[in-house]
Amino acid sequence: xxxxxxxxxxxxxxxxxxxxxxxxxxxxxxxxxxxxxxxxxxxxxxxxxxxxxxxxxxxxxxxxxxxxxxxxxxxxxxxxxxxxxxxxxxxxxxxxxxxxxxxxxxxxxxxxxxxxxxxxxxxxxxxxxxxxxxxxxxxxxxxxxxxxxxxxxxxxxxxxxxxxxxxxxxxxxxxxxxxxxxxxxxxxxxxxxxxxxxxxxxxx
Numbered sequence: 095x096x097x098x099x100x101x102x103x104x105x106x107x108x109x110x111x112x113x114x115x116x117x118x119x120x121x122x123x124x125x126x127x128x129x130x131x132x133x134x135x136x137x138x139x140x141x142x143x144x145x146x147x148x149x150x151x152x153x154x155x156x157x158x159x160x161x162x163x164x165x166x167x168x169x170x171x172x173x174x175x176x177x178x179x180x181x182x183x184x185x186x187x188x189x190x191x192x193x194x195x196x197x198x199x200x201x202x203x204x205x206x207x208x209x210x211x212x213x214x215x216x217x218x219x220x221x222x223x224x225x226x227x228x229x230x231x232x233x234x235x236x237x238x239x240x241x242x243x244x245x246x247x248x249x250x251x252x253x254x255x256x257x258x259x260x261x262x263x264x265x266x267x268x269x270x271x272x273x274x275x276x277x278x279x280x281x282x283x284x285x286x287x288x289x290x291x292x293x294x295x296x297x298x
Contacts, residue, residue: 107238107284108214111223115292123158123220123297131224131293132198138226138291143200145228152211154297155220159205219297226291239285246281253277 116134120127136142151159195204215221227237252259253276255269286292 107286108223110284110286111225111289111292112294114290115223115294118293118295119298120295121298123155123162125162127295131295132201132203134293135224135226135291136199136201139228145226146202146204147224148204148206148227149222149224150206150208150211151222152215152217152220153207153209154212154217155222156205156207158220158297215296220295221297222295224293224295225286226288230287235287237286237288237291239287241283241285243281248278248280251277251279 118127118130132147135145135147139145149159195202197203211221211223225237229236253269253274254267255274256267256272257263258265258267259274261272
């Protein structure tokens with residue numbers, strides 16, 4: 095299939111995760127949705143506590159998360175470690191900073207908004223991917239790693255036009271246009287080592 099990509103690439107993070115992840119379709123984002131996701135992630139984890147889960151969300155889901163946690167905090171007056179910010183070292187505050195990281199049930203939960211998910215899945219419905227980023231304590235293998243060819247992580251090429259790089263040089267050129275450009279590129283491949291330790295939730 096023609097994708098108009100100048101360089102062939104392998105499957106990214108989402109296709110690798112989507113093949114093995116647990117999935118959940120929800121009408122409205124609620125605390126029970128999060129509890130279901132966290133309960134499933136805990137069942138797949140080596141231990142029920144001490145894990146680091148990250149939720150990568152589109153902009154609609156990010157807004158829903160902010161509204162949900164703000165309402166939950168106001169209604170139930172939650173405190174202690176339930177909504178403790180590991181990043182700030184203080185209780186989560188309702189305001190401009192919003193909710194990004196907190197501890198729940200002995201696990202660290204982070205939220206990261208990614209506009210790529212908005213472009214891919216739209217802005218009308220929420221979409222989120224939950225990943226277990228807890229490292230393997232025996233092999234020290236990271237849950238996600240980036241690979242490249244030796245010496246191929248960063249390659250630079252020059253596309254020289256008429257006049258050369260300084261506009262006044264003679265010699266061989268690659269373009270009849272009086273202008274040149276620098277091309278930076280490289281080879282990389284992302285691998286998710288435990289894609290089954292993940293969860294995809296989508297608003298319907």
